[in-house]
Amino acid sequence: MTKGPQFQPVQPVRAYQRIVEQVEDALARGDLTPGQRLPSERELVAQFAVSRSTVREALRVLESNGVVRSRPGDPNGPEILPFSQAALRKQMVRLARVDELTLSELIGFRMIMDGAAIQVASRLRTETELDELEHTLVAMRDAIDVDFAAFGEADLAFHELIARISRNALIQTCNEVVRGVVLSLISDKIAHAPNSRALMLESLHHHADVVDAIRTGNGHAAARIARQNMFDYYAGYVPDSEQETLRALIED
Amino acid sequence: MTKGPQFQPVQPVRAYQRIVEQVEDALARGDLTPGQRLPSERELVAQFAVSRSTVREALRVLESNGVVRSRPGDPNGPEILPFSQAALRKQMVRLARVDELTLSELIGFRMIMDGAAIQVASRLRTETELDELEHTLVAMRDAIDVDFAAFGEADLAFHELIARISRNALIQTCNEVVRGVVLSLISDKIAHAPNSRALMLESLHHHADVVDAIRTGNGHAAARIARQNMFDYYAGYVPDSEQETLRALIED
DNA sequence: TGCCGCCAACTGGTCCGACCAGTGGACTAG
């Protein structure tokens, strides 16, 4: 067993990295808040005592991370952005294609998250939130007569409301991100399904059942219905060999 | 109701962005795979017909996204990296501090993910995987006599194994990322808990109960035990006002 | 007086050329 002062491998710290760190730290400390502006690039050159190239590389990193946004000609300078899921989704999309995330894994993830959100929501929901859920059901029914995109939006509103009632922003964010990734993979297939209207109707009925279960406080049943619904909705696009893992999520 | 050719707001596409897109697309198509090398910056200048500043800004974005890594003096050029959770974690940490993600939301998320993974694992596990689980329990028991960090590692190994058995890499990744975020927030508090040894022992017993439930195929019970364990382990660090949402996750 | 249109002073986006400290392979001397 070796002992000693556990040295860490030291890698050179680039100048633009330290600029990024300073900005992010200021943001973490609250010295910088969304909506505020950064000085102009040329002003930052003076403050950080580096060249404009270096400042710009730091700004590109911050911009890519969704921290700031630069607009040409804006006299106020780069804008500090509020957090957005765009960056998180970017990472997940990359994870989906590089690490060969399968569709069944994404759908299984959604079944878990949505089921859990519904289970929690059935406990914490207030009467007014229950009314809101009813309203989203009406909106979904109306959307069926419009087109598939409208139905998708209404469905999104339903699940966003569920996530909000569950009082967990992380569930909400992950749900939306993964939902976006799934749809980007198979939305065209769904839209061209011959029996899309029947699918929408069935999905609507499932959602209504979920709301009923939530009303009676039966979170376990509500969650099971929701998972079953999502399975029925997506299972057709999942290879048979992968469906077993999804079925394991439906069990009582 | 307005109709018409649905014009999209057009924002200028920066040159470095199109370079980033080309590289990411090549990666998505498989023309570029992890381990391969990009041409040198000066070579990219020629291929993309832009200035070196532009190439470098694109490389900084790619590097910040965890796609490539540049090393000074490397004659082989920037390296294409395999996916890492570092970028995903970075986004979540940012989400945690900017959007004021509460500790209870993070813990609730882990309770859900870990519980679901255990539920699925109890169905899909093989005999050899069951043996592996037993081994991680032994490792945890041994680690208690070392120190808290060792116990944390053994605990991590347990949950990673669970996630692997659940056959869902997304669960695995999210679990590890969120776990990292949680620990970065309260690891110091846990390490200085006066009764840390008692906590570790109790946690070990809970884990053993989980494995027993998995062995008998009782996924529902296993998941409930796991969620209860995580609640007991972390609840002390969560404000009373937020504990209600976590309790909603333990119910039968 | 009040409105409108022009203009100048910015902004960020891109390009160029240069220098530096490293790296690593080829080449040479032993």
Added chain:
DNA sequence: CTAGTCCACTGGTCGGACCAGTTGGCGGCA
């Protein structure tokens, strides 16, 4: 055949330059 040197090339940084676009103020017009 090995060990040491050397040099071509790498990425990191710098400074200056030009362009197109935005913006706000100034001046002229109604």
